[in-house]
Amino acid sequence: MFKRLCVIGTGLIGGSIARAARAQGLCEEIVAFGGREKNLPNLQLAQQLGVIDRFYTDMGQALAEADLVIVATPVGSMRNIFELIKPHWHPQALYSDAGSTKGSVVAAVEAAFGHVPNNFVPAHPIAGAERSGVDASQADLFKNRRLIITPLENTDRQFVEKLSNFWRQIGSSVSLMSVEHHDTVLAATSHLPHILAFTLVGLLGRKDEQREIFKYAAGGFKDFSRIASSDPTMWQDICLANKREIIPLIQQFKAELSHIEQLLTNDQAEQLFDTFTYARDARQRFLDTFDD
Ligand SMILES: NC(=O)C1=CN([C@@H]2O[C@H](COP(=O)(O)OP(=O)(O)OC[C@H]3O[C@@H](n4cnc5c(N)ncnc54)[C@H](O)[C@@H]3O)[C@@H](O)[C@H]2O)C=CC1
Numbered sequence: 001m002f003k004r005l006c007v008i009g010t011g012l013i014g015g016s017i018a019r020a021a022r023a024q025g026l027c028e029e030i031v032a033f034g035g036r037e038k039n040l041p042n043l044q045l046a047q048q049l050g051v052i053d054r055f056y057t058d059m060g061q062a063l064a065e066a067d068l069v070i071v072a073t074p075v076g077s078m079r080n081i082f083e084l085i086k087p088h089w090h091p092q093a094l095y096s097d098a099g100s101t102k103g104s105v106v107a108a109v110e111a112a113f114g115h116v117p118n119n120f121v122p123a124h125p126i127a128g129a130e131r132s133g134v135d136a137s138q139a140d141l142f143k144n145r146r147l148i149i150t151p152l153e154n155t156d157r158q159f160v161e162k163l164s165n166f167w168r169q170i171g172s173s174v175s176l177m178s179v180e181h182h183d184t185v186l187a188a189t190s191h192l193p194h195i196l197a198f199t200l201v202g203l204l205g206r207k208d209e210q211r212e213i214f215k216y217a218a219g220g221f222k223d224f225s226r227i228a229s230s231d232p233t234m235w236q237d238i239c240l241a242n243k244r245e246i247i248p249l250i251q252q253f254k255a256e257l258s259h260i261e262q263l264l265t266n267d268q269a270e271q272l273f274d275t276f277t278y279a280r281d282a283r284q285r286f287l288d289t290f291d292d
């Protein structure tokens with residue numbers, strides 16, 4: 001049980017962490033930090049909804065007595081956030097984050113502190129939605145979902161264990177991996193798919209007949225295009241932060257698409273069938289292995 005959870009960034013993810021911690025009785029009180037004036041309506045709503053007990057516009061007050069601090073702001077803001085946290089850092093408190101990229105978050109902490117403190121435990125919930133803000137937050141968002149922790153060599157194992165227990169108690173299945181492996185895997189399974197969805201929906205949206213296209217969109221397009229409703233600031237930050245992993249995937253994707261174009265141009269029906277069959281079988285293998 002934590003005495004005081006401090007959430008920095010009370011949006012979809014920070015709000016859902018707060019709701020889940022409250023629902024499971026994992027902390028005595030929950031406070032939040034509200035940096036900029038434009039964040040205040042969201043924080044007032046969070047307080048009205050009972051997601052947080054109160055919020056502070058001063059980082060020192062927000063962090064006072066906090067024994068668990070979770071940063072859930074867009075990854076591009078993290079350097080600035082850790083600069084603000086630094087003067088109030090407490091060696092006994094557990095600090096973590098929810099950022100979608102891990103290399104950039106660790107680099108942000110390192111830039112702010114000159115090293116990565118052993119009580120900072122980088123983490124990423126593989127759960128979320130295309131919606132933003134505290135009004136979209138849910139206590140069960142992390143139930144039966146995965147949570148990745150990417151400890152560094154010097155990360156205190158007791159803090160890793162504490163954070164793992166916290167996430168397990170809010171329903172997540174916890175995996176540990178290196179920062180680099182995380183960013184390679186997530187570039188493929190999350191970052192590239194979001195770029196593809198933004199690109200396709202943008203392309204179709206620019207077409208004259210867009211009203212017709214969206215009117216007759218079948219289920220597949222609706223499923224695939226849902227993530228193009230995601231927050232542009234958040235995704236701008238993620239894509240720039242992990243571009244080293246994303247760019248080679250875009251190049252491979254372009255080559256695969258050109259291959260399909262060639263098959264169509266040459267009426268190579270059998271090869272087209274084989275290409276689609278390979279993908280279908282691969283997906284079935286993933287479902288058989290990982291669908292839980
Ligand atoms: N949306 C999703 O499905 C998932 C998002 N994430 C990660 O979680 C983090 C938060 O994402 P969401 O909750 O979706 O975003 P959100 O937009 O719903 O919430 C972010 C909150 O941070 C606040 N904020 C932004 N800059 C700030 C600053 N400088 N100081 C104080 N507060 C600030 C905003 O006012 C907002 O309330 C991001 O790092 C994202 O990459 C991780 C897993 C899933």
Ligand SMILES: O=C(O)C(=O)Cc1ccc(O)cc1
Pocket residue numbers: 099100125126127128129130190227
């Ligand atoms: O809405 C969806 O399907 C998502 O993929 C949500 C999501 C967004 C960012 C993450 O880092 C993890 C999960």
